[in-house]
Amino acid sequence: MKFGGLDTRCVHSGNYIDPDVGGVNTPIYWSASFIFPNQKGELKYPRHFNIPTQIAVAGKISALEGGDWGLVFSSGLAAVNALFAAALRSGDHALFQDGLYGGTQHFVQSILPRFGVMYDIVDGGRPADFQAAIKTNTRLIFVESPTNPLLNVIDLAEIAAIGRKAGVLTAIDNTFATPINQNPIALGFDIVMHSGTKYLNGHSDICCGALVGRRDLFQPILAAAQDLGGNLDPAACYLLERGLKTLGLRVSRQNENARAIADYLSGNPAVRRVYYPGLGSHPGHETAAKQMRGFGGMLSFELDCDAATARTFAGNLSLIKTAVSLGGVESLLCFPCETSHAKVPPEQRLKQGISDTLVRLSVGIENVDDLIADIENALGKIR
Numbered sequence: 382m383k384f385g386g387l388d389t390r391c392v393h394s395g396n397y398i399d400p401d402v403g404g405v406n407t408p409i410y411w412s413a414s415f416i417f418p419n420q421k422g423e424l425k426y427p428r429h430f431n432i433p434t435q436i437a438v439a440g441k442i443s444a445l446e447g448g449d450w451g452l453v454f455s456s457g458l459a460a461v462n463a464l465f466a467a468a469l470r471s472g473d474h475a476l477f478q479d480g481l482y483g484g485t486q487h488f489v490q491s492i493l494p495r496f497g498v499m500y501d502i503v504d505g506g507r508p509a510d511f512q513a514a515i516k517t518n519t520r521l522i523f524v525e526s527p528t529n530p531l532l533n534v535i536d537l538a539e540i541a542a543i544g545r546k547a548g549v550l551t552a553i554d555n556t557f558a559t560p561i562n563q564n565p566i567a568l569g570f571d572i573v574m575h576s577g578t579k580y581l582n583g584h585s586d587i588c589c590g591a592l593v594g595r596r597d598l599f600q601p602i603l604a605a606a607q608d609l610g611g612n613l614d615p616a617a618c619y620l621l622e623r624g625l626k627t628l629g630l631r632v633s634r635q636n637e638n639a640r641a642i643a644d645y646l647s648g649n650p651a652v653r654r655v656y657y658p659g660l661g662s663h664p665g666h667e668t669a670a671k672q673m674r675g676f677g678g679m680l681s682f683e684l685d686c687d688a689a690t691a692r693t694f695a696g697n698l699s700l701i702k703t704a705v706s707l708g709g710v711e712s713l714l715c716f717p718c719e720t721s722h723a724k725v726p727p728e729q730r731l732k733q734g735i736s737d738t739l740v741r742l743s744v745g746i747e748n749v750d751d752l753i754a755d756i757e758n759a760l761g762k763i764r
């Protein structure tokens with residue numbers, strides 16, 4: 382039986398109950414060696430992505446995204462690796478949206494040319510630009526929505542339709558939205574990628590990634606994944622599965638909290654600009670409202686001060702910690718120019734709108750009044 386509700390899927394989908402024991406949680410199969418052949422004649426090996434602890438959590442993510450299969454990796458970038466290795470070969474061309482996660486941008490620019498893969502980076506605001514950039518050898522369109530850290534939104538149904546018409550594989554980094562807020566496969570995408578390090582696990586204690594997709598794409602991606610490695614170890618699989626059980630609860634609270642903080646900051650004279658797709662003033666608001674069920678727990682804002690004062694503001698916060706990464710139960714703040722986009726050359730970074738005073742906030746599940754009081758107190762000290 383396939384369950385309908387996302388919260389139900391969070392709790393139940395994929396769970397493996399060992400019939401001999403009956404534990405309600407998926408066992409951690411801490412084994413790299415398995416009797417061969419087993420009763421079903423299978424060869425099990427962690428790097429084949431086929432041990433029960435891996436299959437269970439991958440099945441849960443796939444059920445949440447509405448895919449036919451899922452694979453879990455040791456990081457989001459390992460998932461990107463497997464996808465690109467499966468989809469692209471020397472002489473191929475790929476299209477990437479501008480403003481992708483900094484690590485993905487660096488991967489594209491530093492690794493792909495070495496393997497003879499050509500690419501263009503396309504302004505994500507206008508899907509027609511993707512259409513115009515497609516060449517006869519284009520094999521992949523890869524986008525991210527909302528983007529990190531400016532929360533740019535791209536029309537996913539339009540991108541998927543462009544890809545399908547041209548026979549080009551479409552893939553999306555759905556890390557920021559999470560499957561609770563957005564399901565790109567239902568909008569026509571072929572592959573969804575996640576940095577599970579963020580919302581999927583949600584507790585800032587493991588690094589992991591995932592790919593979910595349509596049935597016909599499974600074999601080439603599994604083959605590439607097995608060649609590259611990057612499988613997730615059983616203990617981390619277990620933690621990820623445990624974290625996913627509360628994904629729906631966490632994300633709906635994070636949607637609410639982020640909305641309230643975005644409203645608070647929007648009315649504050651110390652803040653020059655707020656980036657949150659839930660705000661009517663956000664350029665991507667209409668598209669986001671069309672394709673997302675919630676606007677997410679990420680927001681960014683530009684303080685009306687110099688770079689040093691912005692760091693003083695961050696240091697004045699007590700509840701909200703300055704730290705890398707995002708999507709956990711605790712609220713975290715960072716300066717993207719120093720973290721996610723540190724490897725992007727400064728001119729390119731500024732062109733993308735990522736200044737030295739841009740603050741990114743990953744909103745947690747705390748009481749929102751406490752979060753706003755913390756921000757108000759820190760702003761008061763720099764005024």
Ligand SMILES: *Cc1c(COP(=O)(O)O)cnc(C)c1O
Pocket residue numbers: 456457458459482484485525529554556557575576577578579588589590
């Ligand atoms: C963190 C992140 C990644 C990279 O994932 P890792 O788990 O760090 O490898 C990719 N995309 C987005 C949007 C991210 O936030």
